[in-house]
Amino acid sequence: xxxxxxxxxxxxxxxxxxxxxxxxxxxxxxxxxxxxxxxxxxx
Numbered sequence: 001x002x003x004x005x006x007x008x009x010x011x012x013x014x015x016x017x018x019x020x021x022x023x024x025x026x027x028x029x030x031x032x033x034x035x036x037x038x039x040x041x042x043x
Contacts, residue, residue: 005031013039 013020020037
């Protein structure tokens with residue numbers, strides 16, 4: 001996916017929604033560099 005080539009990405013997932021590691025797994029192979037990935041609880 002050319003849109004992410006060479007881009008740095010910050011991922012903030014939601015505990016009751018989509019967790020950060022799941023989003024990170026989806027971005028593998030896109031050329032994006034994940035610099036931070038976390039799952040937070042927004043109450």
